[in-house]
Amino acid sequence: MSKTWKIYILALLSFLVGTSEFIIAGILDKISSSMDISLVAAGQLITVFSLVYAVGTPIIMALTSGWDRRKLLLYALGLFVIANGLAFVMPGFGLFVSARVLMALGAGVVVVTSLSIAAMIAPQGRQASAIATVIMGFTASLIVGVPLGRMVAASYDWKMVFGGIGALGLVAIIVIALTIPSLQGEAAIPLRKQLALLKNPKIAMALSVSFFWLGGYSIAYTYISPYLLTITGMGEKTLSTALFAFGIASLIGSKLGGYSTDRWGVKRTLTSGMLLHVITLILLTLAAHSSSVVFPLLILWSFAAWSSGPTQQYNLVTLAPESSGIMLSLNSSVMQLAMAAGAGVGGVVVGQISLASVTWIGAIGVGIAMVLTILSFRRSSVGSKATAESSVEPLQRA
Structure with a gap:
C-alpha cells in the first residue's frame, strides 16, 4: 500500500x-x-x-x-x-x-x-x-x-x-x-519547556484569544440541537439538513480564512472574522423564532467562526517559529479547555437564564477574543516602533 x-x-x-x-x-x-x-x-x-x-x-x-x-x-x-x-x-x-x-x-x-x-x-x-x-x-x-x-x-x-x-x-x-x-x-519535550512559553506575554494573550473565541462558540454550539428544535421550531429533517449545511460552511470558512490570511494578513482576517462571528450570534438571538432567517444565519455563523481557525494557528506559529510543535500542542489543549468551559458556561446560562440566551452570551465570549486580538496587535506595533526608534537613535548621534 x-x-x-x-x-x-x-x-x-x-x-x-x-x-x-x-x-x-x-x-x-x-x-x-x-x-x-x-x-x-x-x-x-x-x-x-x-x-x-x-x-x-x-x-x-x-x-x-x-x-x-x-x-x-x-x-x-x-x-x-x-x-x-x-x-x-x-x-x-x-x-x-x-x-x-x-x-x-x-x-x-x-x-x-x-x-x-x-x-x-x-x-x-x-x-x-x-x-x-x-x-x-x-x-x-x-x-x-x-x-x-x-x-x-x-x-x-x-x-x-x-x-x-x-x-x-x-x-x-x-x-x-x-x-x-x-x-x-521520539524524545518527549519536557512539560516545563512547554509551559515556559506561557511566560511570553504575546503568546499568553494569543492563547487567550483561542480560549475566548472557541469558548464563546462552544456556549452556543453545545446546545444547537435543542435550540433549533425548541426555540426556532425546526423539524427533525430540517435540523439534519441544517447541521450538514453548518458543517459545509465550516470547511469553506476554514479554507477562505487561510486564503485571506495569505492575501490580507493575520490581523485583518482575525478581527473581521470575529466581528462577523459576533454579529451573526446577535442576529441569531434577534431572529431566533424564524427558521427561514435562522437557517442562512447558521451558515454565516459557521463560516465566520471557522475562518479564524487556520489564521489563529498560523498566528501562534509565527510568534514562536522555533517552537511551532509546542505552540500547536498548547493551542490544541487550550481549545479543548475552551470547549469544556463553553459547555459549562452554556449549562449555567440554560439553567439560570434561558436556552434562548446561549447565542448572545456566546457573542460576549467571542467579543472578548476580538478585543484581545486588537490589543495584542496594537501592543506588537508599539513594540516594533519602539525597537525601530532605539536602533535609529545611535545612528543619529554618530
Missing part, C-alpha cells in the same frame, strides 16, 4: 474520533429525554470529554514518548473501541459519563499519534500536507459525522451511534495492524 493511502487511512481514523467528540451536540436533546436528565446535565458530557482530552492527552503522550507509534495507536484505538462499546451497552447517565472519560483519553492519543505517524511516513517535503490531510478528517466529522449521527439517532436509538463507531473502530484496528509499519517514538 502506498504512503498516500496510509495517510488517508489515518484521516479516516481522525474522522471517526472527531465524530465521537462532536456528535453529542447533535443528539443532546435525545440524550436528555431518554436518560430523563436536564439539557444542562447532558451538556456537561461535552465539558467532561474536552477537559479529559485537554489534560489527559499531553500526560499520556509524555509517558509513552518512547513507545513504538504503531503499538501506541493500536492500544489507544482499542481503548476508544471499548469506551464506545460501554457507551452503547451500559445503562444510566453516570456510567455513560465514565465511558466518555475513557473515550476522550483514547481519542486524544489516537489523534496526536495519527498526526505524528502521518509526518513520519510522508515523503520528504510533504509532511505538512500529510498533517493537513489528517486534520481534514477531523474537520470532516463536523460536516458529515454530526448530521449522519443525527439521522441515525432519529431513525433508531441514539446509542446506535456509539455502537456503530465502536464497530468501525474494530475494523480500523485490523486495517492499522496490517498497513501501518512500526515506527520508533
Whole structure:
C-alpha cells in the first residue's frame, strides 16, 4: 500500500474520533429525554470529554514518548473501541459519563499519534500536507459525522451511534495492524519547556484569544440541537439538513480564512472574522423564532467562526517559529479547555437564564477574543516602533 493511502487511512481514523467528540451536540436533546436528565446535565458530557482530552492527552503522550507509534495507536484505538462499546451497552447517565472519560483519553492519543505517524511516513517535503490531510478528517466529522449521527439517532436509538463507531473502530484496528509499519517514538519535550512559553506575554494573550473565541462558540454550539428544535421550531429533517449545511460552511470558512490570511494578513482576517462571528450570534438571538432567517444565519455563523481557525494557528506559529510543535500542542489543549468551559458556561446560562440566551452570551465570549486580538496587535506595533526608534537613535548621534 502506498504512503498516500496510509495517510488517508489515518484521516479516516481522525474522522471517526472527531465524530465521537462532536456528535453529542447533535443528539443532546435525545440524550436528555431518554436518560430523563436536564439539557444542562447532558451538556456537561461535552465539558467532561474536552477537559479529559485537554489534560489527559499531553500526560499520556509524555509517558509513552518512547513507545513504538504503531503499538501506541493500536492500544489507544482499542481503548476508544471499548469506551464506545460501554457507551452503547451500559445503562444510566453516570456510567455513560465514565465511558466518555475513557473515550476522550483514547481519542486524544489516537489523534496526536495519527498526526505524528502521518509526518513520519510522508515523503520528504510533504509532511505538512500529510498533517493537513489528517486534520481534514477531523474537520470532516463536523460536516458529515454530526448530521449522519443525527439521522441515525432519529431513525433508531441514539446509542446506535456509539455502537456503530465502536464497530468501525474494530475494523480500523485490523486495517492499522496490517498497513501501518512500526515506527520508533521520539524524545518527549519536557512539560516545563512547554509551559515556559506561557511566560511570553504575546503568546499568553494569543492563547487567550483561542480560549475566548472557541469558548464563546462552544456556549452556543453545545446546545444547537435543542435550540433549533425548541426555540426556532425546526423539524427533525430540517435540523439534519441544517447541521450538514453548518458543517459545509465550516470547511469553506476554514479554507477562505487561510486564503485571506495569505492575501490580507493575520490581523485583518482575525478581527473581521470575529466581528462577523459576533454579529451573526446577535442576529441569531434577534431572529431566533424564524427558521427561514435562522437557517442562512447558521451558515454565516459557521463560516465566520471557522475562518479564524487556520489564521489563529498560523498566528501562534509565527510568534514562536522555533517552537511551532509546542505552540500547536498548547493551542490544541487550550481549545479543548475552551470547549469544556463553553459547555459549562452554556449549562449555567440554560439553567439560570434561558436556552434562548446561549447565542448572545456566546457573542460576549467571542467579543472578548476580538478585543484581545486588537490589543495584542496594537501592543506588537508599539513594540516594533519602539525597537525601530532605539536602533535609529545611535545612528543619529554618530
